[in-house]
Amino acid sequence: ATIRRTEPTAGSGDSARRFGTQRVLVEPDAASGVAVMKFKNPPVNSLSLELLTEFIISLEKLENDKTFRGVILTSDCPRVFSAGLDLTEMCGKNPAHYAEYWKAVQELWLRLYLSNLVLIAAINGACPAGGCLISLTCDYRILADNPKYLIGLNETLLGIVAPFWFKDTLVNTIGHRASEQALQLGLLFLPAEALQVGLVDQVVPEDQVLSTALSVMARWMAIPDHARQLTKNMMRKTTVDRLVKQRDADIQNFVSFISRDSIQKSLQMYLEKLKQKKG
Ligand SMILES: CC/C=C\C/C=C\C/C=C/CCC/C=C/C(=O)SCCNC(=O)CCNC(=O)[C@H](O)C(C)(C)COP(=O)(O)OP(=O)(O)OC[C@H]1O[C@@H](n2cnc3c(N)ncnc32)[C@H](O)[C@@H]1OP(=O)(O)O
Secondary structure, three states: OOOOOOOOOOOHHHHHHHEOOOOOEEEEEEOEOOOOOOOOEOOOOOOHHHHHHHHHHHHHHHHOOOOEEEEEEEEOEEEEEEEEOOOHOOOOHHHHHHHHHHHHHHHHHHHHHOOOOOEEEEEOEEHHHHHHHHHHHEEEEEEOOOOOOOOOOOOOHHHOOOHHHHOOOOHHHHHHHHHHHHHHHHEOOHHHHHHHOOOOOOOOHHHHHHHHHHHHHHHHOOOHHHHHHHHHHHHHHHHHHHHHHOOOHHHHHHHHHOOOHHHHHHHHHHHHHHHHHOO
C-alpha cells in the first residue's frame, strides 16, 4: 500500500494536510501533534490483510514523525468501529495464507500495544473480537452511548478461542475473574456494562466521542513523553515479551487450530448466519 497525500481542506493550512491509504485515512493536526486515524474498509472495517498492512504502515509513519505524539483511532464506517478479524481470511484458504495473515495480526498488536504514541480509541460503533482487541491496545477507550454498539471478545460464540495474548490484554484491562467469564461466555457488553467492568473508560453521547477523545488526549499529552513512555513500557513489556518469545509457535498454533475441519465448519456457518441476518 502506498501512502497518499490528499489536498489540505480549504483554509486549513498545512496542519490539516491529510494523508493515508485506501483503507486508513489519517487526519494529522501538526499544531497539536495529534492525528486522527480512521478505518475505512466498508461495510464493517473487517481487519483484512490489506487493512492490517495499511494500518501498520500508517502507524509507523506517524511514529517516525516526531511532530505527532498522540493518535486517535476511530471508524469512518457508520455504526461499526471494526467487526474484528476478517473471517474470509480465516476460512477456505491455505496454511500459508493463514500463517501470513496471523503474522500481520501479531504485528499490529505488537506495534499498537507498545507504541510510544498516546493511543485513544474513539469507539463510534460495534466493537467485537479483533475490533475490541485494537481498542484494548489503546491507553484510553471512549465508547458512544448506543445500545447497538456492543464490545467484547466474543470468539467463543464463533466456536474459536482468543489466543493467550488477546486474553492477556483483556486481563490487563478488566482483571482475571472478569476476563475469565467474559472470554468463556464470549460476552458482548452494552456501553453501560463495558464502563462498569472497566472495558471502556468513558461512555459519551455519539456526537461527543471525538471531542471527548481530543480533550482526553490533551490531558495525556501534558505528561512529559519520556516518563510516560517508560511507564507504559514498564506496564506492558512482560505481556508483549510472552508473544515475542514464541511468535512462530503462536503462528503454527493458529494455523493448525484454524485449519481443523470443525473450526472451518464453524466459521463458514457463522459467516452464513451473518449473511442470512440481512435476508
Ligand atoms: C487454547 C487456545 C487455542 C487456540 C487459540 C489460537 C488460535 C485460534 C485463534 C483464532 C482467532 C481468534 C481471534 C479472532 C478474532 C476475530 O475478530 S474473529 C471475527 C469476530 N467478529 C464478529 O463476530 C463480528 C461479526 N459481525 C457482526 O457481528 C456484524 O457484522 C456487526 C455487528 C459488526 C455489524 O452488523 P451490521 O452493520 O448489521 O452488518 P452485517 O452483519 O450485515 O455485515 C455486513 C457485511 O459484512 C460481513 N461481515 C461482518 N463481520 C465480518 C467479519 N468479521 N469478517 C468478514 N466479513 C464480515 C457480513 O457477512 C456482511 O457481508 P455481506 O452479506 O454484505 O456480504
